[in-house]
Amino acid sequence: MTHRQILAHLKGIFPPVVTPFDRRGEVDDGCFRENLRKYVGVGLGGIVVTGSTGEAPYLTKRERLRLVELARPIIKPPEVMIVGTGLESTRETLRLSREAIARGADALLVVTPNYYKPKMDATALSAHYHALADGVRRPVLIYSIPQFTGVHIDAATIATLSRHPNIVGLKESSGNLAFVREVLCKVRPGFRVLVGSVQILLDSLKAGATGAVLGQATFAPELCVGVYEAFCQGRMKAARDLQQRLLPLAQKISAPYGVAGVKAALDLSGYHGGVPRSPLVPLNAAGRRIVAGALKEARQGLEF
Numbered sequence: 028m029t030h031r032q033i034l035a036h037l038k039g040i041f042p043p044v045v046t047p048f049d050r051r052g053e054v055d056d057g058c059f060r061e062n063l064r065k066y067v068g069v070g071l072g073g074i075v076v077t078g079s080t081g082e083a084p085y086l087t088k089r090e091r092l093r094l095v096e097l098a099r100p101i102i103k104p105p106e107v108m109i110v111g112t113g114l115e116s117t118r119e120t121l122r123l124s125r126e127a128i129a130r131g132a133d134a135l136l137v138v139t140p141n142y143y144k145p146k147m148d149a150t151a152l153s154a155h156y157h158a159l160a161d162g163v164r165r166p167v168l169i170y171s172i173p174q175f176t177g178v179h180i181d182a183a184t185i186a187t188l189s190r191h192p193n194i195v196g197l198k199e200s201s202g203n204l205a206f207v208r209e210v211l212c213k214v215r216p217g218f219r220v221l222v223g224s225v226q227i228l229l230d231s232l233k234a235g236a237t238g239a240v241l242g243q244a245t246f247a248p249e250l251c252v253g254v255y256e257a258f259c260q261g262r263m264k265a266a267r268d269l270q271q272r273l274l275p276l277a278q279k280i281s282a283p284y285g286v287a288g289v290k291a292a293l294d295l296s297g298y299h300g301g302v303p304r305s306p307l308v309p310l311n312a313a314g315r316r317i318v319a320g321a322l323k324e325a326r327q328g329l330e331f
């Protein structure tokens with residue numbers, strides 16, 4: 028797709044797909060492909076590869092690029108393949124980003140560097156993202172997830188960065204609706220904001236967000252897409268009812284258990300989840316029962 032086409036389709040629901048591992052702890056190519064094929068035709072805006080739910084911090088650069096290679100033939104236009112390429116240094120992030128683009132990435136999701144937290148101020152972050160946006164030929168999305176990184180990129184800095192023609196959007200995962208609204212009020216027109224929390228999904232869409240990257244969309248994609256499509260069609264009661272069904276999936280799976288919970292939910296939903304990579308640990312039997320109960324609660328009476 029051209030740059031303009033990618034921008035036009037940076038909307039809707041994007042699952043941040045998991046990375047399945049085999050018994051030896053290596054990336055399972057076949058299971059990864061099978062999961063992706065099941066998302067085809069659901070109505071997603073695209074797929075996020077090597078995001079937080081994909082355990083990107085625990086993957087080697089070679090593994091990340093291999094996943095991009097595996098995904099590209101399956102994710103077909105107009106669906107957008109967003110690839111997480113954020114690393115600690117600007118130099119290495121730029122190198123990985125270029126290699127991901129060479130393998131077919133449509134857009135880049137770049138998390139805030141965070142090891143030297145006290146030094147990651149507006150000046151440092153602005154220089155980092157400007158260097159990336161200047162150095163690649165695909166759209167760049169800022170990735171803010173302060174609950175993981177400990178780095179908060181303020182709305183004024185995001186607004187300034189939004190003026191760069193190749194910094195096209197933000198994935199905002201704090202779940203802070205007031206902050207999302209502040210960002211949307213300050214950024215340039217056409218700047219895409221994707222949220223990462225089902226709790227604020229509808230309110231964010233009403234405020235001007237263009238979509239969401241949701242862990243729940245990896246194992247309940249139809250339900251997530253249903254919320255977005257109902258909103259776009261003006262069927263607000265249906266949208267609210269479907270969002271209400273999503274809440275236990277966040278509150279009882281994603282929030283308490285993280286990646287391990289999402290992978291267990293995938294296993295229980297006909298996908299390949301498996302165990303996370305150490306030092307993360309898989310769910311125990313009690314946790315899996317809670318996940319199963321949340322899935323049953325969310326799907327009660329639905330035909331998905």
